[in-house]
Amino acid sequence: MTMTTIEQSLLADLDAHVHLLRDGSLTAVRPADDSEVVTSVGPLPATRLGSAAFRERHGVRYCYQSGAMAGGIASADLVIAMARAGFLASFGAAGLTPEVIERALVRFAQEIPGLPFACNLISSPTEPALEQGAVEMFLRHQVRCVEASAFVALSPNIVRYRVAGLSRDRDGVVVAANRVIAKVSRPEVAARFLAPPPESIVAGLLDAGLVTAEQAALAPFVPMADDITAEADSGGHTDRRALPVLLPMIIRQRDVHASRYAIRVGVGAAGGLGTPEAVAGAFTMGADYVVTGSINQACVEAGTSPAVRQALAGARLADFQMAPAADMFELGAEIQVLRRNTMFPMRARRLHELYRRHDSMESIPAEERAKLEAEIFQQPIENVWREVTEFFSRRDPSQLDRAANDPKRRMALLFRWYLGMASRWASTGDENRRLDYQIWCGPAIAGFNDWAGSTYLADPDRRKVADVALHLMKGAAFTTRAARLRAAGFSILGEHEWTYCPVDADRQ
Numbered sequence: 001m002t003m004t005t006i007e008q009s010l011l012a013d014l015d016a017h018v019h020l021l022r023d024g025s026l027t028a029v030r031p032a033d034d035s036e037v038v039t040s041v042g043p044l045p046a047t048r049l050g051s052a053a054f055r056e057r058h059g060v061r062y063c064y065q066s067g068a069m070a071g072g073i074a075s076a077d078l079v080i081a082m083a084r085a086g087f088l089a090s091f092g093a094a095g096l097t098p099e100v101i102e103r104a105l106v107r108f109a110q111e112i113p114g115l116p117f118a119c120n121l122i123s124s125p126t127e128p129a130l131e132q133g134a135v136e137m138f139l140r141h142q143v144r145c146v147e148a149s150a151f152v153a154l155s156p157n158i159v160r161y162r163v164a165g166l167s168r169d170r171d172g173v174v175v176a177a178n179r180v181i182a183k184v185s186r187p188e189v190a191a192r193f194l195a196p197p198p199e200s201i202v203a204g205l206l207d208a209g210l211v212t213a214e215q216a217a218l219a220p221f222v223p224m225a226d227d228i229t230a231e232a233d234s235g236g237h238t239d240r241r242a243l244p245v246l247l248p249m250i251i252r253q254r255d256v257h258a259s260r261y262a263i264r265v266g267v268g269a270a271g272g273l274g275t276p277e278a279v280a281g282a283f284t285m286g287a288d289y290v291v292t293g294s295i296n297q298a299c300v301e302a303g304t305s306p307a308v309r310q311a312l313a314g315a316r317l318a319d320f321q322m323a324p325a326a327d328m329f330e331l332g333a334e335i336q337v338l339r340r341n342t343m344f345p346m347r348a349r350r351l352h353e354l355y356r357r358h359d360s361m362e363s364i365p366a367e368e369r370a371k372l373e374a375e376i377f378q379q380p381i382e383n384v385w386r387e388v389t390e391f392f393s394r395r396d397p398s399q400l401d402r403a404a405n406d407p408k409r410r411m412a413l414l415f416r417w418y419l420g421m422a423s424r425w426a427s428t429g430d431e432n433r434r435l436d437y438q439i440w441c442g443p444a445i446a447g448f449n450d451w452a453g454s455t456y457l458a459d460p461d462r463r464k465v466a467d468v469a470l471h472l473m474k475g476a477a478f479t480t481r482a483a484r485l486r487a488a489g490f491s492i493l494g495e496h497e498w499t500y501c502p503v504d505a506d507r508q
Contacts, residue, residue: 011485012500014477015043020490039488041481046473049480051288054266057179057226058145059116061086063289064469066296067183067229067270068120068147069440070094070236071423075303076104078296078465083108083115085466090147090181092303094122097395098133105141118145118181121158126327127396131157139164145179147229150237154192154224159201163211166218173262174221182225183270183291185232185239190250193225194257194265223261227289228254232271235294236335236440237325243271244285251286274444275451276475276500280483283476292469294441295448299465305429306460308439311338313460317446321345323438324352326419330412338439344422347376347436351415360407361414376418376436388413456504475500 007026010018019027020038030037047055050063066082066089068074074092082089091108093101101119108117119138124131135157138146144165148158158180165178182193197219206216230250232243251267258264269282270291282290297304298312321339324332329352339345354372358364361381364372369381377384392399392413403410422438424430448468449458456462457471478500 011041011481012478014045014474014481017042018481018485020485020488024490026485026490038490039485041484044477044481046470046477049283049473049476050290051266053264054227054268054289057266058088060088062469062473063268063283064088064473065090065118065147065181065229065268065289065291066465066469067291067293068092068094068118068122068149069293069297069302070120070122071427072096072100072104072303073297073427073440074120075301076107078299078301078303079104079108079117080112081301081464081466082469083112083117085470087466087469088116088118088145089465090118090120093120093134094149098137101134102137102141105137105143109141116145118147118179119143121146121148121161123148123150123152123155123158125155127399128155128157129396131155135161139178144177145181147181147183148193148225149183151182151184151192152189154198154201156201156205159197159224160205160210162222162224163197163202163205163215163219166215166222168218174218176222176226176263179227180225181227181229181268183229183231184250185230185241185246187249187253190228190230190253193228194223194254196220196222196261197224221261222263223257223265225265226263227266227268229268229270229291230287231291232269233442234271234336234444235297235442237333238271238336238442240322240336241271243269243282247282247285247287271442272444272447273472274446274448276472276479278444278447279472279476280479284480284483292444292472294443294445295468296465297439297441298445298448298460299463299468300461301465304427307429307431307434308426308437309460309463311341311437311439312441312445313449313458313463315340315441315445315449317443317450319446320441320443323348324419326416326423329355329416329419335440336442338437338441341434342437342439343435344438348419348422348438351376351418355408355412355415358408358411361411362407378433381414384414384417385410388417391417452502455502457502462504471500471502475502 018041021036054063064087068090069092072092079089079091169175184190202216202219205211230247232241247269254267266288268289269287274295298309319340322334323337323345325335422436425433426437
């Protein structure tokens with residue numbers, strides 16, 4: 001049998017009971033003869049998915065977060081739109097200048113006062129001054145939530161942010177005003193955020209006058225994080241973990257620590273979440289909340305160019321590749337990017353191979369250097385070095401000091417120029433460098449495009465970030481209700497009829 005239009009609408013009414021009858025039909029009216037009812041599915045509004053503790057802790061209506069996409073791709077406009085719709089969003093502060101970050105914080109205070117938001121705090125072991133400056137700015141502006149990413153070890157800066165918000169309420173309960181959402185892909189990193197702030201770091205902060213004696217005394221009673229996001233196969237920096245393996249592992253790890261503190265750490269899921277089925281699966285596996293990234297970059301509020309949004313709207317499952325990362329180029333770290341209609345992954349790999357094989361730019365054969373200038377840099381190497389010098393003179397002069405007596409370091413900075421500029425060319429939509437666009441994304445966008453392909457969301461100009469989030473959450477609730485009917489033996493032909501179909505509320 002096939003599901004009728006009426007039955008489809010019954011299942012999509014998330015506030016209504018649905019009864020499966022013995023004849024295989026669905027009804028909202030329970031028959032007088034209970035023997036005719038095979039099973040019933042109760043209301044499941046999207047606001048009930050996930051953990052009530054997460055909603056209360058962050059002051060949101062939905063257990064859904066849009067994650068921080070670096071370089072302001074997770075823009076101030078995106079954060080404001082999500083906050084107004086009852087979602088949590090993390091501002092993509094990584095890679096931005098302090099002036100740009102501060103302007104965004106001022107906007108949040110003016111345009112969404114009292115509404116929740118987070119800011120990204122990215123680990124910067126090679127540029128600790130940037131990390132320290134970000135924390136000082138967050139404390140000064142009373143930013144109450146940070147999304148900590150790329151941390152392998154805890155730095156004094158992230159510990160300072162956490163401990164500086166500790167106090168006791170009137171009942172003597174320890175309160176952590178500064179909330180931390182830690183994004184991890186390894187259990188050993190999760191363990192550091194499940195534990196209290198390290199005593200040695202707290203002692204150093206106390207000696208430096210960066211936390212009070214009372215705050216230092218309270219540190220052993222709280223974990224480093226309020227929430228831990230298990231990040232699976234995602235865009236940008238990723239270990240490409242499988243979510244069905246990683247998420248239950250982190251949840252079990254959390255449960256071992258659950259009784260140690262007054263704060264119960266939430267565990268969220270990220271990576272590959274671009275369809276209602278994927279979101280529903282994450283909640284079914286026990287996620288307290290879900291985090292999306294790549295799909296938000298394709299929305300109109302994202303801080304990127306129309307050209308990038310159009311490219312993402314055409315992405316399919318085989319259109320992704322790993323490429324060298326700009327911020328950890330020397331270490332060989334990689335990021336996941338879109339490879340369709342761009343030569344960036346191939347050119348970035350070529351640069352890293354040259355870096356591995358040679359000790360300086362001068363040791364690279366003249367013919368190869370000429371190709372670099374013509375094909376990748378598209379200008380003389382001397383001009384590139386001039387731009388590198390100007391950039392680091394403002395951002396971090398110590399990088400230039402290190403390169404002055406280290407030819408290989410100088411070569412790395414030159415190659416990192418291309419990797420850094422490639423993301424900027426993409427976000428600004430530079431037509432002259434279209435073949436060099438570096439677009440961070442993961443396979444979630446392919447799933448989203450496949451699901452949304454026959455709907456109004458196929459058009460990137462009609463993708464609004466809060467609209468997308470709401471449809472995914474409603475679709476996840478619909479999918480969960482449908483799964484309960486399947487479990488009771490309700491089978492149909494035409495399986496597409498089980499899929500939640502988004503409707504444009506603005507055009508109804």
